[in-house]
Amino acid sequence: MLFNVVLGIWITAGIVIGFMMPPAIGLVHSTVMYFHVPMAIAMLTAFLIAAWRGIQWLRTRDPRHDAASLAYAEVGAFFGIIATMTGSIWAGANWQSYWNWDAQQIGIVGTLLTYGALFALRSAVDDDDKKRDLWAVYAIFGVIAAIFLTYVFRRLVPSLHPNDTLTKSAPGYRLTLWFNVFGYIMLLVRVAGLRARFETARERLKELSWAMS
């Protein structure tokens, strides 16, 4: 309960502070960056945790790790959709075009399509253990693809996407950015943790109902 209250106040404060900040140097609008950048960082964090929990499943065979891996990947993909949408809004304000096939835009869409395909592949397997084994491998593959597509790709080809605009700005901008990054990572941990708990309990309930019938 206390965590929910802290989270509620933290993110509300982050949104309000983000809207109150003046535009960063060299940009027409930068408000959306306080949500776009934290969402993208939270997305990559989620995919990294999903891969780690997948490895934990392979090592321990504890289904709670598989449930957590899937939950982190799902919430990460949701954060990725928001990062894409907010990035597009930012591009519309600063590049006068919502979509212009920039390397970063292609990269994040590629990441989301990759995870979409991985979710579809997981749902196509009926056997629970096989599904969990395959998902662990998918999660490892997914995070490697995500790091390449969202971080490396735009540095290999020409891109308009700016790097380190806020982190190289005045301390107030950096503080607001990291305040929001921390808030959205807390939200990620909370929501993915709850989804994993719910899924684990639901699976156990299914097993018990099957055993009793």
Added chain:
Amino acid sequence: MGYVLVVALLTWGGVFFYMLRLEKLARSVEADVRRIEQQSAVATSPTKTDTAPLETAPREKELV
């Protein structure tokens, strides 16, 4: 800008209530699991009528 801030706060409110609802659902399913596990533990626990070796022991002694 004020309008966008209101939309952002309303969206966050929606996510927050989804989170609270998810927590309530998880607690409810976990309570169901605990209840069924307790019921099945009671149903399979040993009772005095199951302790056949204790009842048969004196008879074995009599036979000897």
